Amino acid sequence: MTPPDAEANRWSDLDRPPLNAAALRRALVRPDSLWTSLDVVRETGSTNSDLTALTARAARPGSLPEGAVLVAEAQHAARGRLDRRWSAPARSGLFVSVLLTPGDERRGAVPVDRWGWIPLLAGVAVATALSRAAGVDTALKWPNDLLVTVDGEERKAGGILAERAGDGSVVLGIGLNVSLTADELPVPGAGSLLLAGARTTDRDPLLRAVLRSLEQWYGDWRAAGGDPVASGLQETYAAGCATLGRRVRALLPGEREVSGEAVALDGDGRLVIATDEGGLQSVGAGDIVHLRPAESG
Template sequence: MLDSPYTDLERPPLSQAALTKAVVRPGSLWSRLAVVDRTGSTNADLAQEAGRGAGEGAVLIAELQEAGRGRLGRVWTAPPRAGLTFSVLLRPAVSPARQGWVTLLVGLAAASAVRRLAGVDVRLKWPNDLLVGERKLAGILAERVEDAVVVGMGLNVSLRPEELPVLTATSLTIENAECADRDPLIRAVLREIETHYRDWIAAGGDADASGLRAAYAAASATIGRQVRVDLPGGSVLEGLATGVDASGHLIVRADGADHALSVGDVVHVRSAKS
């Protein structure tokens, strides 16, 4: 894990009291919020709480995450206070067949908040990445714990080029964002998640009735692209990503047939128009 040369004036800590006052209120989705100096994994911590019966709406933010995980066992690292590393605990009362939308919903909410607040054109790579161009700004990991879903995100805010975990990553500072202040960013992201989540739940998890599928498609960097998808078991599917179905699965047209994919590591090959 990288140590940060920045002072608190340059990378100030988040205030648990201020954030709690801003987002935890009567009638809110968010029931409690905690900011910790460091932890192994915010997802693992909230998963333990979910297993003990914790209610919906817990938010855990870590200034430093020492054992962050992405999809497929990848490691997620960032210097202290250089990003937003947080997890939320949800208990979506919808059909399990529709719960695949949780990851996409959180990604859409975060992208919307960042575009509005930071003025950066953030797009969504199915199923769990936020991109600027083809460079990764954030990653999402959703994990089911009995009837709960814990969703974690790592969003690069003030990382410099030499601090990036991989060469294909980026940060809001690198992208000359209009806002790289973590406090208003996390407030905006949590509010967007709440708005999308409430609409989706009110529609019984129906991504069309809630407007979620249309909004996701409009923000997608994957739909309309030629893709290569590495599938579990080592097989590979290459074709045109044509959309996302009612369950949140990616539809890839290959060899004259449509394939609905619930998992897979997607590589964007080229634009459909190229």
């Protein structure tokens, strides 16, 4: 990891100034907060990999407390689902990972079979934060994509990756394109908050909003023992999910495919598809393709 730029260089790029780590810590790391530490590095391969490694190197379980936050100004080996790579220009997005310990018995462990809701919870938290802080409606593509509308078209602007990091721990990573221009997009069909008409692309208030929203949703979910109904998570995710009600193709492990209409989320956060063969199938892992009407036949 490369240390962050000195604060003297904060305004070296007026369009994309570096994050102010000290100000972020003052705002977010408090005695009554979920967030216990916050570090910003100038560049790294993957914040998820770095935070997972720090957790593994901890001298004893729990010595790296829940709520550790690691943010990078640039990533060159970020990973998404299915080990896909994610890259963007420096200071053009939010690249952040946090350590959560839903299995901590001291706080009342959430059953492991409910941990599949964590990336969905993060999607709800990010979408809620962006609506408030940036004025951008963010839809959720099951299970972990963040969609914005650019020129009337749905575009992926971010993604979420949750990984086990030892007994009781999860490292949750969020990547979000903030100020990327059309020429900087990594792939056709990508988007950014800038292109979606965000009222701000200042990453400091955006990151504060995301982490505060995540703290609230995670706290409510934990307080409900991970119950997605009691915490309001299942209803809220379904309301913001662009996948539900759409015809989809699910690319499943083992090179299998299922096509049909996405009709619901089950109690484990799996996508329920009414298949073209007339049955119902719950999908817990795989790639989901939103089909256009011309592709439905």
